[in-house]
Amino acid sequence: GAGVSQSPSNKVTEKGKDVELRCDPISGHTALYWYRQSLGQGLEFLIYFQGNSAPDKSGLPSDRFSAERTGGSVSTLTIQRTQQEDSAVYLCASGKSGGPVNEQFFGPGTRLTVL
Amino acid sequence: AQTVTQSQPEMSVQEAETVTLSCTYDTSENNYYLFWYKQPPSRQMILVIRQEAYKQQNATENRFSVNFQKAAKSFSLKISDSQLGDTAMYFCAFGRDWAGNNRKLIWGLGTSLAVNP
Numbered sequence: 001g002a003g004v005s006q007s008p009s010n011k012v013t014e015k016g017k018d019v020e021l022r023c024d025p026i027s028g029h030t031a032l033y034w035y036r037q038s039l040g041q042g043l044e045f046l047i048y049f050q051g052n053s054a055p056d057k058s059g060l061p062s063d064r065f066s067a068e069r070t071g072g073s074v075s076t077l078t079i080q081r082t083q084q085e086d087s088a089v090y091l092c093a094s095g096k097s098g099g100p101v102n103e104q105f106f107g108p109g110t111r112l113t114v115l
Numbered sequence: 116a117q118t119v120t121q122s123q124p125e126m127s128v129q130e131a132e133t134v135t136l137s138c139t140y141d142t143s144e145n146n147y148y149l150f151w152y153k154q155p156p157s158r159q160m161i162l163v164i165r166q167e168a169y170k171q172q173n174a175t176e177n178r179f180s181v182n183f184q185k186a187a188k189s190f191s192l193k194i195s196d197s198q199l200g201d202t203a204m205y206f207c208a209f210g211r212d213w214a215g216n217n218r219k220l221i222w223g224l225g226t227s228l229a230v231n232p
Contacts, residue, residue, distance in 0.1 A: 033219070042206065042224040056219065089158065103150070104220060106160035 002026070004107035006092050012113045013082055021077040021110045025094030032075050033104060034067055035091040043091065049075065082114045117142045119209050121223035128197045129231050135182075136192045136226045138207030145169075148210040149183065149190045150220065155203040163205070166190065197230045204228075 005024045013019050025032050034046040045059035049069045060066070064082075069075040079086055089111050093104035118141045128134035140149070151163040166174045166183050173181050178198075182191045194201055207223040 043222045045219060048219055103162055103165060109158050
């Protein structure tokens with residue numbers, strides 16, 4: 001079956017512009033996560049959606065960042081008024097709702113470059 | 116709060132040899148899950164191996180095995196017969212018991228492994 005997909009794979013934008021990053025999770029997965037990964041660094045948690053529950057937004061670095069998940073499937077991460085420090089790879093992952101293992105399946109990421 | 120520590124930022128190994136990547140974690144919980152993920156230069160993060168804390172037997176997946184020491188809160192990854200394709204960043208991650216509502220994983224900072232020909 002299809003894995004997690006993300007688009008675009010690369011995005012170059014100018015400082016101050018808004019960007020939208022898209023994530024299509026694996027069909028049937030109710031958990032969806034967004035991470036940020038700066039060059040050569042680990043994963044920085046941003047936001048987590050689980051079914052119809054209120055999302056865990058505790059990792060969003062500022063109010064310029066927001067995310068939504070429509071119909072429990074596709075998710076969009078929006079960064080408003082982008083800054084150069086927003087340059088990073090943004091990874092999306094999805095997970096199953098049941099079972100004892102909270103394994104996450106990752107997409108290929110979107111590389112964002114803010115000039 | 117849980118934390119995950121990978122004390123080796125970079126490692127290298129000769130092809131066909133064995134290498135061990137270390138990971139320690141801190142938690143007060145009794146039931147949890149531990150994962151090793153691999154991120155090759157292509158950027159695609161993939162699961163290598165996972166361990167349930169309630170299982171005493173160490174998990175094994177082909178050339179990959181773990182040494183899980185629950186009392187010491189240690190979870191090292193051993194790669195046997197290293198191959199060039201094993202060159203990647205390796206991340207250790209901690210997950211709470213699934214019965215909890217929050218399924219966030221706590222991630223280490225990663226170890227960059229280079230397999231040399």
